[in-house]
Amino acid sequence: MEHKKYKINEVAKMHNISKKTLIYYDKIGLFKPQYVDEVNNYRYYDMKELPILKQIVYLKNIGFSLMEIKNLLDNREHDLIIDALTSKDNEIVKEIEKLQETHNSIEHLLNFYKKTKYLDKKDLYKPAVKIFTKRKIFYLRCEEEGSWEEIMLTYRRVLRHLQELNLFSHKEYGTIYLKEGIESGFKRNVGSFISISDKYDIKDETILQEGKYICMYKDGGYYNEDAVKYLLNWIKENGYEVISDIYEYCMIDYTFTKSIEDMISEIQIRVR
Structure with missing residues (x-):
């Protein structure tokens, strides 16, 4: 026909x-x-x-x-096209997972920025109690004495370390003041950290335990020992006991201001 x-x-x-x-x-x-x-x-x-x-x-x-x-x-051939389609499907699944991770990062940043846009000078230096669930961070100590420049350099070392593990986190970052520095001085007991997803298992990661934290917003750069001492003194005067390192989460950084003085961080200290 x-x-x-x-x-x-x-x-x-x-x-x-x-x-x-x-x-x-x-x-x-x-x-x-x-x-x-x-x-x-x-x-x-x-x-x-x-x-x-x-x-x-x-x-x-x-x-x-x-x-x-x-x-x-x-x-x-049936087997040939089945193998080809299976391989292509696996590629797509991996791409979906990658896109989902990107989506989650964007959602996290959106929520974070929506929250921080309401912060202003009236909110500073007012200690308050907050309850947090378990979190993860990765930190490195400063190689030199603590300063805002050294904190920034150490943060780059943290990022580089994660990149070498083929990881990158868009989550919160900041300064860590090690608990041992409360008595001996923070100059040699500070570093930089970045929050990481629960799904990552990284050697030398640090778990921030759930519980009660005394928190305080402060202005200035990445390193401010006077602000930390102010909050530690408030904690002591109000009958709390420090049971963790001290975490200073950067809230408003150079993304939104060109002035170190206008940067805002939140200090968090776990207490009982």
Whole structure:
């Protein structure tokens, strides 16, 4: 039975592709017309060939290269296409996971920035009790004596360490004052930290236990020993006992201000 022949523009329109694409498919041997008029060079396609083109369009749409498609069509084996589709599906699942992680990071930053935009000078140096669930951080101690420049450099070391582990966190970061410095002085007992996701297991990570924390917003840069001592004194005067290191979370940094004096952090100290 003779099937109707379709011109190249008709086939292109049916499949929402261009004539130029069909000509290229012909050139590389991927999808050839059944007949080419020797006089006018018109290409004609048989109806029975159209399902093949539909398959090409579909496979290309889900991410297969033209050479991969040609290999599948040349061999037409169940196992070959099942393996190819399984491999492609695994790639897509990994991409979805990566996109989901990016989405979660953006959501976290959005919520964080929406919260911090309401902070101002009236909120500073007013200690308050907050309850936190368990959290994770990774920190490194400063190699030199504590200063805001050294804290910034140490934070870069923290980021570099995570990148070497093929990890990157968009979560909160800040300064850590080690508890041992309460008596001996913080100059050699400070460092930088970054919060990390619970799903990561990193050697030398630190768990911030759930419980009651005395918190206080402060202005200034990444390192302010006077503000820490002010809060420690308030804690002592109000009958609390310090049972953790001291964490200073940066809330408003150079993303929103060019002045160190206008930066705002929140000091958090676990107590009982």
